[in-house]
Amino acid sequence: MKSVEQAIETKKFFLKISITGIVGIYLWWLLYGMLPQISSFLTYSLFQIDKDSHLGSAIEFFLYDTPKVMMLLGLVVFGVGIIRSFFTPERTRTVLSGKSEFVGNILAALLGVVTPFCSCSAVPLFIGFVTAGVPLGVTFSFLIAAPMVNEIALGLLYGLLGWKVAAIYMITGLLIAIGAGWALGRLHLERYIEDWVRQLNVAAQDVPEEQLTWPDRIRAGWDAVKEIIGRVWVYVILGIAVGAVIHGYVPEGFMASIMGKGSWWSVPLAVVMGIPMYSNAAGIIPVVEALLGKGAALGSVLAFMMSVIALSLPEMMILRKVLKPQLIAAFVGVVGSGILFVGYLFNLII
Amino acid sequence: MEIKILGPGCAKCNKTADIVKAAVDESGVDAAIEKVTDMMTIAGYGVFGTPAVVVNGEVKCVGKVPSKDDVKKWIQ
Numbered sequence: 001m002k003s004v005e006q007a008i009e010t011k012k013f014f015l016k017i018s019i020t021g022i023v024g025i026y027l028w029w030l031l032y033g034m035l036p037q038i039s040s041f042l043t044y045s046l047f048q049i050d051k052d053s054h055l056g057s058a059i060e061f062f063l064y065d066t067p068k069v070m071m072l073l074g075l076v077v078f079g080v081g082i083i084r085s086f087f088t089p090e091r092t093r094t095v096l097s098g099k100s101e102f103v104g105n106i107l108a109a110l111l112g113v114v115t116p117f118c119s120c121s122a123v124p125l126f127i128g129f130v131t132a133g134v135p136l137g138v139t140f141s142f143l144i145a146a147p148m149v150n151e152i153a154l155g156l157l158y159g160l161l162g163w164k165v166a167a168i169y170m171i172t173g174l175l176i177a178i179g180a181g182w183a184l185g186r187l188h189l190e191r192y193i194e195d196w197v198r199q200l201n202v203a204a205q206d207v208p209e210e211q212l213t214w215p216d217r218i219r220a221g222w223d224a225v226k227e228i229i230g231r232v233w234v235y236v237i238l239g240i241a242v243g244a245v246i247h248g249y250v251p252e253g254f255m256a257s258i259m260g261k262g263s264w265w266s267v268p269l270a271v272v273m274g275i276p277m278y279s280n281a282a283g284i285i286p287v288v289e290a291l292l293g294k295g296a297a298l299g300s301v302l303a304f305m306m307s308v309i310a311l312s313l314p315e316m317m318i319l320r321k322v323l324k325p326q327l328i329a330a331f332v333g334v335v336g337s338g339i340l341f342v343g344y345l346f347n348l349i350i
Numbered sequence: 351m352e353i354k355i356l357g358p359g360c361a362k363c364n365k366t367a368d369i370v371k372a373a374v375d376e377s378g379v380d381a382a383i384e385k386v387t388d389m390m391t392i393a394g395y396g397v398f399g400t401p402a403v404v405v406n407g408e409v410k411c412v413g414k415v416p417s418k419d420d421v422k423k424w425i426q
Contacts (some may be wrong), residue, residue, distance in 0.1 A: 089398045089413055114384055121399040121413060123358070123389050128398040231361075318358075321389050 013215055032071055039064035041208035053197040058248025065240045065286065069159045070233070073282075074225050076155030080114070081224030085217040087115045089125055096134045096142070101185050104138035109177035112145030122315065126322050127197055136193070137185020144335060145177035148310045152228060153281035156236075168346070169302065176306070176338035183334050232282035239286030246290035258303035259296035259304075266300045271336055274307025284308050298350050303343030310335055351381040351425060352407070356392045357400035359385075366401040366415050373421035381425060 026058070039060050043049055049056040092115045096108055122143060149170055157166035190198075212220070259266050277284075280332040288301050316328055323331070353370060364370025366386055386392060394426045395404060399413025403421070409418075410424045 068370070116413065117399075121357075121360075124392055124398055124400055128391045128396075196390060197393070 007323055010214075017218060019216075028071065028075065032068070035064055035068050038067075041317070054248040058244040061247045062240055065160070065243070065289075066237060069156060069236055069240065069286070070229065072159035072231075073152065073155040073236070074229060076158065077223045077228045078150050078225050080151035082217050082223035083114055083222040083239070084116045085212055087111070089115055089117070089128070092142070093129055093132050093134060096129065096138055097132045099134075101135055101137060101140065102182060104135060104184070105141040105178045105181045108134075108138045108141035108181065109145040109149075109174045112142040112177060113149045115142075116148065117146040122318055124145050127200065130193065130197065131200060135185055136190055136328040137181045137183070138239065139332065140184045141177045141181025144180055144310060145174060147315070148177065149304060152232060152280065153285065153309065156281055156285040160285060161292065163337040165298070169305075170299075172302070172342045173306065174344075176310075176342065179306070180331075180334045180338045182227040183250075184330060187330060189327050189330055192324040192330075194322050194324060199324050208321075235283035236286065239283045243286040243290035246287070247293060250290075251296050259291060259300040266297070267303050267340055267347065270300045270304035270343065271311075271339055275311050275332075276313055277308045281305075281309055297347045299343040299346030299348070301348055303339050306339045306342070310339070351379060353381050353407065353425070354386050354404040355383065356395060356397060356402040356404060358384045358389065358392075359387050360381060360400070362415050363401040366403065369416060369418050370403065370421050372407045373418045374425060376418075377422050379425045 042063050043056055043060040044051055047059070049059060061228060092111045096104055099107060118275060126139060126143065130136065154166050157169050206286065259270065284305055288305055291296065292301055306332070316332070319331075320328060353374070355363065355367050355370060358364065363385075367383070370383060374383065392400065392402075395402065395409060397409055397412045401415065402412045403410045403424070405414060405424045411420065
């Protein structure tokens with residue numbers, strides 16, 4: 001009897017969720033389409049700001065971009081939150097242990113995107129992977145892809161710069177993770193893992209796997225939206241405010257001289273500038289959009305962004321607990337070279 | 351009862367500690383809560399992600415913030 005009741009419950013749930021989903025997406029789409037009119041109405045009709053002024057241009061940009069970015073981010077985070085409920089670090093490790101190096105690098109980079117991961121657990125994850133026999137280079141592919149290609153970066157790039165730039169970022173980010181991980185594996189740097197990690201002899205804990213139902217997964221998606229929007233909204237608004245000032249006041253073509261494609265040193269400079277900056281994608285992408293609008297070259301900007309996200313000092317200090325300085329230097333060198341390559345490539349072809 | 355919260359002190363770890371404390375208070379169980387921040391000790395438990403919650407030596411959850419109801423079930 002109980003299973004019949006359960007089946008009816010599930011059916012009811014799906015009916016409810018489909019209707020809410022369809023209505024929700026329709027309202028979302030309707031509001032999204034009206035954003036340009038709303039922002040222009042608020043700026044020029046309600047606030048009565050002069051149409052040709054710098055201030056008006058900056059305010060309209062801010063009032064249009066903020067809700068647009070939040071809406072797109074919410075949608076992408078919800079979708080990825082549901083996808084992520086199918087993955088756990090334990091399952092990812094099982095998939096990766098015993099894979100050959102090259103295939104392993106590709107799988108690790110892809111799984112890095114969808115496996116739930118917080119940069120504060122990079123160390124236990126590293127230990128868990130390495131002690132389970134996941135090759136060092138494959139582990140690095142995962143650790144490079146996980147913070148770099150994430151739902152926040154993709155949602156914001158898509159919202160602010162269009163799907164083409166988002167796709168370019170995702171594909172090159174994955175290629176760097178695969179290539180750098182593979183190269184690090186070839187260098188055979190296992191001896192530069194801290195000794196205590198190699199001596200560690202613990203069996204992986206078997207934590208009972210939970211059986212998630214569809215309602216659980218949808219709740220997981222919704223929780224991800226609340227958690228991530230709650231965490232990043234300040235950065236997004238600050239970033240867009242800085243972007244709005246650049247948009248309204250910095251003259252057209254100004255950035256071309258600094259971050260343009262004419263100067264060979266703009267890409268390395270972008271990478272070096274990015275290392276000490278520790279920001280998440282949420283804060284940096286609105287600034288990036290404004291820079292692009294003022295003539296900065298896409299390659300330089302991509303390099304800057306990747307460097308800020310993938311090569312950060314705090315993350316290296318976390319990894320220092322398990323890696324000797326030589327291995328950290330190799331990591332920065334290899335990932336940095338990959339980013340340089342991507343930067344030059346896009347300055348050349350676009 | 352002995353509850354350990356494993357985590358280097360990130361936002362999610364602190365949130366987990368708060369939830370565990372609230373769950374212990376509400377259910378009136380006598381429990382000692384300890385935060386473990388040392389990486390070597392955390393690694394010794396064989397967990398993969400932080401935050402993780404260990405109740406009487408048994409790892410109950412890894413890599414996510416548990417709900418208060420979950421915690422109450424573990425400590426009953």
